[in-house]
Structure formats: C-alpha cells, structure tokens
Amino acid sequence: MLFMHIRTRFAPSPTGFIHLGNLRSALYPWAFARHNQGDFILRIEDTDLERSTQEAVDVIIEGMSWLGLDWDEGPIYQMQRIDRYREVVKQMLNAGLAYPCYMTENELNLLRDQQMANKEKPRYDGMWRPEPGKSLPPIPEGISPVIRFKNPIGGSVIWNDAVKGQIEISNDELDDLVIARPDGTPTYNFCVVVDDMDMKITHVIRGDDHVNNTPRQINIMKALGGTPPVYAHLPTVVNDGGEKMSKRNGAMSVRDYQRAGYLPEAILNYLARLGWSHGDAEVFTKEQFVDWFDLKNLGRSPAQHNPEKLLWLNHQYIQNSDPMRLAEITEPFAHELGIDTESGPDFVQVVSLLQDRANTLLEIAEGVKLFYLPAPQLTTDQIKENIPEAIVPALKDLVDAISICEPSKEAYSAIFKQVLAKHQIKMPALAMPVRYALFATTKTPAIDSVLVVLGKEEALNRLSNVFLD
Numbered sequence: 123m124l125f126m127h128i129r130t131r132f133a134p135s136p137t138g139f140i141h142l143g144n145l146r147s148a149l150y151p152w153a154f155a156r157h158n159q160g161d162f163i164l165r166i167e168d169t170d171l172e173r174s175t176q177e178a179v180d181v182i183i184e185g186m187s188w189l190g191l192d193w194d195e196g197p198i199y200q201m202q203r204i205d206r207y208r209e210v211v212k213q214m215l216n217a218g219l220a221y222p223c224y225m226t227e228n229e230l231n232l233l234r235d236q237q238m239a240n241k242e243k244p245r246y247d248g249m250w251r252p253e254p255g256k257s258l259p260p261i262p263e264g265i266s267p268v269i270r271f272k273n274p275i276g277g278s279v280i281w282n283d284a285v286k287g288q289i290e291i292s293n294d295e296l297d298d299l300v301i302a303r304p305d306g307t308p309t310y311n312f313c314v315v316v317d318d319m320d321m322k323i324t325h326v327i328r329g330d331d332h333v334n335n336t337p338r339q340i341n342i343m344k345a346l347g348g349t350p351p352v353y354a355h356l357p358t359v360v361n362d363g364g365e366k367m368s369k370r371n372g373a374m375s376v377r378d379y380q381r382a383g384y385l386p387e388a389i390l391n392y393l394a395r396l397g398w399s400h401g402d403a404e405v406f407t408k409e410q411f412v413d414w415f416d417l418k419n420l421g422r423s424p425a426q427h428n429p430e431k432l433l434w435l436n437h438q439y440i441q442n443s444d445p446m447r448l449a450e451i452t453e454p455f456a457h458e459l460g461i462d463t464e465s466g467p468d469f470v471q472v473v474s475l476l477q478d479r480a481n482t483l484l485e486i487a488e489g490v491k492l493f494y495l496p497a498p499q500l501t502t503d504q505i506k507e508n509i510p511e512a513i514v515p516a517l518k519d520l521v522d523a524i525s526i527c528e529p530s531k532e533a534y535s536a537i538f539k540q541v542l543a544k545h546q547i548k549m550p551a552l553a554m555p556v557r558y559a560l561f562a563t564t565k566t567p568a569i570d571s572v573l574v575v576l577g578k579e580e581a582l583n584r585l586s587n588v589f590l591d
C-alpha cells in the first residue's frame with residue numbers, strides 16, 4: 123500500500139450542460155495524482171449516444187486545458203472500447219458470473235406493478251438466474267436476452283469511503299444488474315468497472331450521485347477478480363438556495379467564466395476550496411494546492427457555490443498579476459469591444475493603472491476604452507457646465523506647471539498640491555474639471571497616474587481646449 127502507484131481518473135459523460143461544479147470532479151483527482159506523482163486519466167463516458175455531444179466533449183477538454191489540468195492518458199472514449207466490454211461480458215457468461223435473461227420489458231413491468239401493489243420494493247425476481255438444481259423456463263423464441271450479473275446473495279458490500287466514512291449496503295438491496303442490452307451494448311455501471319480495472323485506477327474520486335452505483339460496481343469488480351479502488355464521493359455543489367447547481371438555476375460553464383474575464387488561476391483556487399480546505403488558506407497557488415491536497419480534508423457537507431467569493435478571488439489575482447501578462451490576456455477583450463490598442467498610450471501602462479480596482483478582465487477592457495477614444499470635442503455648453511469659470515485660473519496655473527515639469531506621477535502630484543494651496547481649493551474642485559477636460563467624464567483612475575499614461579503633450583492639448591477665451 124505504501125508504494126502504491128496512484129492512478130486517478132476524471133470520467134465525465136459529455137451530455138448536456140457542463141458547469142463549473144462539474145470540473146471540480148476533475149480537479150480533485152488531478153490534484154491527488156499530481157500530489158502523489160501518480161497518473162491522471164481522462165475518460166469520456168460517451169456510451170449514451172442520444173445525449174452525448176461533441177460540443178460537450180469540447181467544453182470539457184477546453185475547460186481542463188484552460189485550468190491547466192493536464193492528463194497523462196486519454197482522452198479515452200468508451201465508444202472505442204465496446205469490443206473490450208463485449209469480450210468481458212462473454213468471459214463472465216462463460217465463467218457463470220452472468221446469465222442471459224429473457225424476461226421481456228412487458229413482463230418486467232407487470233412484475234413491478236405486482237410488487238408495488240404488494241408494497242414490495244420493485245426488483246428483478248431472478249427468474250432466469252441459474253442455480254444448482256433449479257430448472258429454468260424454456261427459452262422463448264424470437265427474444266434477444268439481456269445479460270444480467272449474478273449479484274451475490276446474502277451478506278453486504280462494505281467500503282470505507284474517503285469522504286463519507288464506512289458505507290454498508292446489504293446485497294438483498296441489489297438485484298441482478300443488466301450488464302448488456304438485447305442488442306449486446308454494455309450498460310453504464312459495467313463499462314465503468316471494466317475501465318477502472320483495465321486502467322488500474324487506485325482512487326475513484328467522483329460526485330456523490332454515484333454512491334448508489336458503488337456497491338454494484340464493487341460486486342462486479344470482485345467477481346472479475348479485481349480489487350476495488352478507494353472511493354471518495356464528493357458532496358454536491360449547491361447554489362445559494364441549497365439547490366443542486368444546474369443551468370436552470372443560473373450555473374455557468376467554464377467558457378462563460380472565461381468570456382466574462384475570469385482568470386484560470388482564480389477559478390482553480392475557487393474550485394479547490396469548493397469542498398476542500400487547508401487550514402484557513404483562501405488564496406493559494408496551483409503548486410500550493412497540489413502540495414497540500416489530501417483526501418482527509420475533503421468536506422462532508424454540500425459545497426456552496428458563492429459567485430461573490432469567486433469574483434473576490436478573481437480580483438485578488440488580477441491585482442497581483444504581472445501587468446505584462448495581464449495586458450496580454452486583456453487585449454482580446456479590448457479588441458472585442460472594438461478598441462484599437464495600438465492607437466493611444468502604452469497598453470501595459472493603461473492596464474496596470476486599472477488592475478487594482480478591477481474584478482474581471484472585461485472590466486479592465488471597459489476601463490481602458492477611455493484612453494483610446496479620440497480627444498473629446500466639448501461644446502461650449504458642456505465646458506461651461508463642467509468647468510466652473512472660478513476654477514479656470516487654477517487650471518491655467520496647472521497647465522503652465524505641467525508644461526515645464528518632468529512627466530512623472532510624483533511631479534504631477536506635487537503640482538496639484540501647489541496649485542490647490544495657492545488657490546485655497548480642495549482636490550475634487552480641480553481634479554473633476556481636469557478629468558472632464560481630458561475625457562468628457564469625471565470617472566477615471568487617480569488623476570496623477572492618468573496624466574502619466576495619457577502623456578504630457580496629449581494632456582496639455584486636451585486641457586488647453588477648454589479655455590474659452
């Protein structure tokens with residue numbers, strides 16, 4: 123056990139909508155494999171032909187790549203392993219571990235109705251299950267059988283779930299599972315077992331919606347001579363209202379977050395904490411996460427999705443990003459908004475001016491717009507309304523001082539102080555008209571920094587345009 127080579131997997135079904143919470147089931151097994159220098163396998167469970175889509179596969183693969191969740195093997199598509207599953211079904215039939223069942227859909231429904239009427243739990247009654255000394259009904263003509271697994275009778279299945287503790291399910295609760303349909307296609311739980319065995323998975327870390335499948339999977343695996351892996355069933359991710367996250371109640375896909383300007387490291391950090399903790403650490407790097415990750419600190423209660431916390435984390439990461447990199451990843455957002463980042467001040471400088479306050483890359487992109495619009499053409503009325511006549515002498519002093527100073531933040535800040543002191547006015551009285559003169563709005567980042575980024579010459583031109591006489 124000590125030197126076990128850890129192998130984990132993420133086994134999504136590419137059906138329907140893949141939201142952020144779904145990727146948590148990729149993050150934990152990935153981190154566990156990386157922490158233990160093991161292998162992480164990506165397996166696409168696409169046997170539900172009606173519901174599986176390439177689009178969903180793309181969303182999964184893109185999302186994982188964007189978050190940097192690299193896999194060592196795969197993607198392995200179950201649809202490409204159908205022959206293997208059929209082979210194992212055959213082996214099981216030959217070994218007497220499974221048997222053909224000719225009960226029709228209709229008969230099964232009748233049986234169920236009867237059981238329900240008798241207040242019994244509906245289950246297959248074992249009619250076609252061969253037993254020593256038991257004679258089976260004559261095989262009906264024209265009916266293709268399903269293949270059922272001979273579930274053990276009596277006793278129970280016990281496993282020590284790494285999240286939920288010991289779970290025990292009586293075998294009496296489990297009827298003989300169909301492992302192959304009449305057309306020979308294998309069923310879901312069976313494929314999972316064959317794959318987990320063939321892929322030598324040591325730890326199955328997945329959502330707790332699979333707890334009910336686990337005893338069945340363990341029984342089949344044992345019948346095949348395998349050793350069941352360690353299971354860790356993760357509690358569901360719920361929204362503020364305590365409902366399971368879904369598209370209907372506002373869950374977003376990773377792509378949506380990417381488009382809204384979230385950083386992958388913020389998402390990763392957020393997902394890491396969605397059901398796992400390390401002391402009171404809230405902001406940590408991917409490397410720290412891998413370093414710290416263990417199964418024993420997985421939470422037992424439902425993890426609550428908290429969009430505000432995610433936004434807060436994103437802000438933390440934006441604020442602490444290297445401006446060069448931030449500019450690089452913000453540029454596509456700016457282009458999307460129609461901003462020509464070449465025609466204006468240095469983009470890295472503009473971005474670094476905004477990074478302290480922004481929550482998303484989209485917000486930065488919206489903020490940089492100001493610096494790439496042409497100089498405002500203010501009407502006389504606009505000027506009169508926004509640049510009080512009383513402030514004009516101070517504004518003129520400011521322009522004079524700027525025109526002969528070093529273009530630095532410190533110099534601009536000193537000039538503002540001098541002019542304010544000389545004219546006995548407060549900062550907003552001067553800064554607001556200056557902002558308006560520069561951009562036709564009073565909402566800008568700190569004025570001394572703005573002047574540096576805009577450039578002295580451009581700033582002086584714009585300021586001089588508001589002197590009416």
Ligand code: GLU
Pocket residue numbers: 132133134135167314327328329332
């Ligand atoms: N394909 C299953 C799902 O997407 C996961 C199966 C497993 O992890 O065992 O829910």
